[in-house]
Amino acid sequence: MASITQDMRYRLSLIRFAEKYGVSKTAIKYKTNRQYIYRWKRRYDGTIESLRDRSRRPHHHPNQHTPEEIKLIQDMRRRNPHSGLVVFWVKLMQRGYKRSIPGLYRFLKKQGILAQKLPNPKYIPKPYEQMKYPGQRIQVDVKFVPACCLVNNAKGKKFYQYTAIDEYSRWRYVEAF
The missing domain is CATH 1.10.10 (Arc Repressor Mutant, subunit A)
Structure with a gap:
């Protein structure tokens, strides 16, 4: 890496001051402890890269998979x-x-080896069979008639509306029971 951080510059100046005046005076001037200075003096090998922060990530875990x-x-x-x-x-x-x-x-x-999801099968619509004569196919529907729709003597009774539609002619028949 080419960039030099402020921490790296600080450590370099700390080491140079310690070499010139000693560790105790450096600790007083830089308001730090002597162990910190000794640690960076030990790590410093003459290159600015040796003053870069290292990863704090652990090398292993006691419970990791074998x-x-x-x-x-x-x-x-x-x-x-x-x-x-x-x-x-x-x-x-x-x-x-x-x-x-x-x-x-x-x-x-x-x-990165979680289960691979299978793709959904492609939907293939069934072809619609056209009717050839009236009455070949009839759609039937049943609905409950609510009480608010009833008038006169029909009030108080239950009614169901049956609807039949012929698919060929679209003729509709509606009856209430």
């Missing part, structure tokens, strides 16, 4: 690319996997 578990997961995913998380986990458990579902999910997500 190489055997990783191989088992990768082999199973190769054989079952479309299995959902729980089904996949159960298949792994049958082969000796001992970890939880969330742990497996985090590992699969980190590795």
Whole structure:
């Protein structure tokens, strides 16, 4: 990297002052502790890049997956690319996997090997059969008639409206029962 940060410049000036006047005077002037100065003096190898911040990310975790578990997961995913998380986990458990579902999910997500979703099948509409004569196909519909639509002596009774439509002639017949 070509950029030099303010922290890197600060550390360089701190080291140069410490070489000239000593660590104790440097600690007083820069309002820091001696251990900090010794740490950067130890790390400094003459290049400005050695004063750059390093990653704080841990190198390993005590509960990370073992190489055997990783191989088992990768082999199973190769054989079952479309299995959902729980089904996949159960298949792994049958082969000796001992970890939880969330742990497996985090590992699969980190590795980028989550289940591949199958594409939806293309919809193919059925061809509409044209009618050749009246009465060949009839559509029937039944509706409840609400009380607010009833008048005179029909009030207090229940009515259903039956509608029949002939698809060939579009002739409609409506009756209430």
